[in-house]
Amino acid sequence: SSELTQDPAVSVALGQTVRITCQGDSLRSYYATWYQQRPGQAPVVVIYGKNNRPSGIPDRFSGSSSGNTASLTITGAQAEDEADYFCNFRDSSGNHVFGTGTKVTVL
Amino acid sequence: QVQLVQSGAEVKKPGASVKVSCKASGYTFTNYAIHWVRQAPGQRLEWMGWINTATTNAKYSQKFQGRVTITRDTSASTAYMELSSLTSEDTAVYYCARDRYASGSWWFDPWGQGTLVTVSS
Numbered sequence: 001s002s003e004l005t006q007d008p009a010v011s012v013a014l015g016q017t018v019r020i021t022c023q024g025d026s027l028r029s030y031y032a033t034w035y036q037q038r039p040g041q042a043p044v045v046v047i048y049g050k051n052n053r054p055s056g057i058p059d060r061f062s063g064s065s066s067g068n069t070a071s072l073t074i075t076g077a078q079a080e081d082e083a084d085y086f087c088n089f090r091d092s093s094g095n096h097v098f099g100t101g102t103k104v105t106v107l
Numbered sequence: 108q109v110q111l112v113q114s115g116a117e118v119k120k121p122g123a124s125v126k127v128s129c130k131a132s133g134y135t136f137t138n139y140a141i142h143w144v145r146q147a148p149g150q151r152l153e154w155m156g157w158i159n160t161a162t163t164n165a166k167y168s169q170k171f172q173g174r175v176t177i178t179r180d181t182s183a184s185t186a187y188m189e190l191s192s193l194t195s196e197d198t199a200v201y202y203c204a205r206d207r208y209a210s211g212s213w214w215f216d217p218w219g220q221g222t223l224v225t226v227s228s
Contacts, residue, residue: 033214035152042202042218043152049212086152090213094166096142096154 002026004087004099011105012077020072020102022087030089032070034063038083046085047072074104082106109133111141111203111219118225124191127222129203136184137161140206142215143177143188147199157206158186193226200224 004024012018022032031050035043045054047063060075074081087099114128129141142157156167158177165177171190179186186203201222204215 031212033212035215037152042221043215044218045214045216048207048214049210052210052212054216088152088214094157095168096144096213098144098152098154101151 002091002095002097004032004089004097006085006087006099006102008100009103009105011107012074013107014079015076017073017075018077018104020074020085020104022070022072022099023068024089024097024099025068026089026091026097027065027068027070030091031065032063032087032089034061034070034072035086035088036081036083037086043086077104077106079106109205109217111205111217113201113203113219113222116223116225118227119193121194121226121228123193123226124189125193125224126187126189127201127203127224129186129188129219131184131186131205134205136179137181141177141179141186142204142206143175144202144204144215144218145199146202146221147196150199153199155188155201160186190224193224195226198224198226 034047036046037043046057046061051063062073064071085102090096112130117125119125137160140157143155145153158165160179176189203219207214
């Protein structure tokens, strides 16, 4: 199956750590990419590949993977991290699949 | 800087078609593929397809096959996405995004600002 499932919502206290997960059988074979989408804005990539951050993305964002689950961890969450987060992968045929999305609330 | 600028919002009637443009600047247009992704209100991102801007080869999501056409004009550094037989379920923000690849991973960066397409009678 190429479906990717995420928890609908998580909350984190300011300065604390939160982990967002993405589950799917295809993640046993492919790395997940993670996108952050603030309200009313286009998505922005925060993690790609094994654990790579584009320039400009704070090092409090990190990625990991185990079995059929990919994770995005925000260590020391800031108010500006409040957003929707989507995982994504590209299969061998060139098709892209997005996860269901997780809304992160910073308390 | 690298950027993608999309055309403005559209309102269409059911059964009509819409064509959205995506103008690239700040890089060599034919060196990177362009993808199209849409997002219905409150919903997840949904990949529609992509075009190899150097060859014009396009690949579409099965969901949209037969209803979507992605093209490009290299002289204008612009990609286009046309969606036909619109229904209210096609009401969404449509994004273009540049394809990136490294070390076995693919991602989209940057994205256009999005184009709202509203389908209403």
